[in-house]
Amino acid sequence: MARTPKTWAVRTARDRTEAPARARLLDAAETVFARLGYGPATVAGITTEAEVSRAGFYVYFASKEEVFRVLAVRVRDAFLAAQEVPGVDTDDVHAVARASVAAFVAAYARHAALMPLLEQQARTDEDVRALWQEIRERPVHRHARYIRRLVAEGRARPVTEPLAVARAVGAMSVEFARQVAARRIGHAAAVRDVTAMYLQLLQVAPREDEPR
Template identity: 70%
Template sequence: MTPRQQQAWAARTEHDRRDARTRALLLAAAGRVFARHGYGPATIAGITTEAGLSRAAFYVYFASKAEVFRVLAVQVRDAFLAAQEVPGTDPDDPYAVARASTGAFIAAYAEHLPLLALFEQQALCDHEVRELWTEIESRPLRRHARYVRRLVKDGRADPVVEPLALARAVGAMSTTWARLVAADPDVYEDAVRDVTTMHLHLLRVTPRDGSEPPDGSEAPPAPRAPRPDAPRSRPG
């Protein structure tokens, strides 16, 4: 590669990085504006003012308010799917997986709570948002149910109800406790401990060494976004 080609490549890379930062600023600002005002009253002008950018900058990345809203819905969907990918957790340890995935789900739900009601409402009139909302609701449940079926097949669990029903019950408990965490972040560890304990009781996991199963008393730390290259385990 010639020096001139190297300079052109470096300039393009730096431009791409600026693009990524600007787009991220607009998305973060849009999330705050939608959460604060709702979908209808939110405006592109309000989003750009919140981001400290020009209206022209907005249209470089998004064609409309509806488009940026859909992109936010995609981000939230991906956050809930990522909540079931627990990096650094032994996939053969159902206790660790239950604690880590419960903690990640509660954290994700509490973080995105202001937008979730808007997504559900907008899904009534926007088929693209409706498809995303359906994924937010159903894909984590299906993945969790598959994980439980695998535990049953391996002789590791004897759930008190069929796997999809168990996934729905744990999901409902997690969302209920996540609302408490959204109102008071200090209860996060207690919420994760309580939901994990109930989750393990519903699973009736069989310890491989014959020991008593843990009660979920130690909640994991509030999860961080996983690195793209991090090894991941998931309940499904």
């Protein structure tokens, strides 16, 4: 049965958030922003890429500016989710390091083309600036808390204070993820190398079965 405008109006916020059309629009928006840049990107270009009507766009987003901010939230959430490592033994420092590095490198590589635009828009858009700050700082500070816990439990002796280690690992991960995105190195090689350096910074001895 066709939906009327009234039907759309009474849909719940959860429905709008989880709808497949919304996900297509977000993916399309990221593609268009990455290809054209922020200024030249248009709602029409996004809807064409998504194969969703212009009216369909406005069911989920009020403007180009809003969809860009939602993309910033998605990037932030992807980076935070990379630290969750579900299904990994949290007592196994090596497994946690490898899984979290793998997830972060994959997430950053996926969104690499959007990152310069987020930084650029953060200079003029207060909402994007706040999200950009979260993207840059929340994963780092969460990581530092994890390292402090390892230290307190006697499972790591980092070469310097935990926040500095977290920043260093974050910077290495970003650089390797950029190389992955540019197809200069493979994901597996990036994960292997960053994980090895991360464990060195933690002063955790590599396991015999650790990939080399």
